[in-house]
Amino acid sequence: MKRILLSWSSGKDSAWALHVLRQQGKYDVVGLLTTLNQEADRVAMHAVRRELVARQAELVGLPLWPVLLPWPCPNEQYESLMAQTCAKAVSEGIEAIAFGDLFLEDVRAYREKQMRGTGLEPIFPIWGMPTLELAREMIASGLQAKLTCVDTRKLSGDFAGRDFDVDFLASLPKGADPCGENGEFHSFVYAGPMLQSALPIVTGETVSQDGFRFVDLMAAE
Numbered sequence: 679m680k681r682i683l684l685s686w687s688s689g690k691d692s693a694w695a696l697h698v699l700r701q702q703g704k705y706d707v708v709g710l711l712t713t714l715n716q717e718a719d720r721v722a723m724h725a726v727r728r729e730l731v732a733r734q735a736e737l738v739g740l741p742l743w744p745v746l747l748p749w750p751c752p753n754e755q756y757e758s759l760m761a762q763t764c765a766k767a768v769s770e771g772i773e774a775i776a777f778g779d780l781f782l783e784d785v786r787a788y789r790e791k792q793m794r795g796t797g798l799e800p801i802f803p804i805w806g807m808p809t810l811e812l813a814r815e816m817i818a819s820g821l822q823a824k825l826t827c828v829d830t831r832k833l834s835g836d837f838a839g840r841d842f843d844v845d846f847l848a849s850l851p852k853g854a855d856p857c858g859e860n861g862e863f864h865s866f867v868y869a870g871p872m873l874q875s876a877l878p879i880v881t882g883e884t885v886s887q888d889g890f891r892f893v894d895l896m897a898a899e
Contacts, residue, residue, distance in 0.1 A: 709741050723864055726866050738872060824865060829889065
């Protein structure tokens with residue numbers, strides 16, 4: 679089996695990609711590649727604390743491959759840091775990186791361009807799945823996730839901190855993607871078939887910044 683890394687945001691799509699990859703049995707996922715805002719010590723965009731993602735990775739049973747990004751991070755610097763990570767992966771016998779993208783062609787094209795010449799193959803295990811059907815399948819499987827970030831230009835800020843469940847799906851406004859693929863929301867998975875056990879969490883303060891609403895999550899004592 680090919681040894682691969684999985685691009686890991688801590689959210690439902692990357693978690694589901696891991697579940698699908700393990701079911702397929704064609705790849706050996708050996709690590710979770712996570713970009714972190716070095717200044718905030720949180721997952722980029724999802725704003726999840728690093729220590730919480732580390733706990734999540736333990737329950738997944740895979741090591742984190744953190745990529746520490748300065749803030750602000752110009753695209754050239756981001757690409758340089760990712761190139762270094764890709765070179766490290768190749769040196770350790772890794773052959774591919776999997777991504778949890780669903781249907782955005784421009785995002786896929788960008789990833790394929792960045793992987794070209796690295797010696798790593800880009801893999802998209804959940805690409806093209808109808809997102810409402812996919813969201814329902816995730817929920818039915820026992821996956822539990824909480825919304826950590828909401829784009830308030832696309833959804834009400836009140837959605838921040840809500841659980842990704844059937845009630846959430848039913849309350850989404852017309853035009854919002856059920857999996858948030860257009861950037862409507864980001865999430866953190868705290869239970870599901872890809873975790874060995876649930877990770878108890880509590881919600882902290884909510885912060886609004888630059889058109890986004892973030893909710894802080896912490897591990898429950």
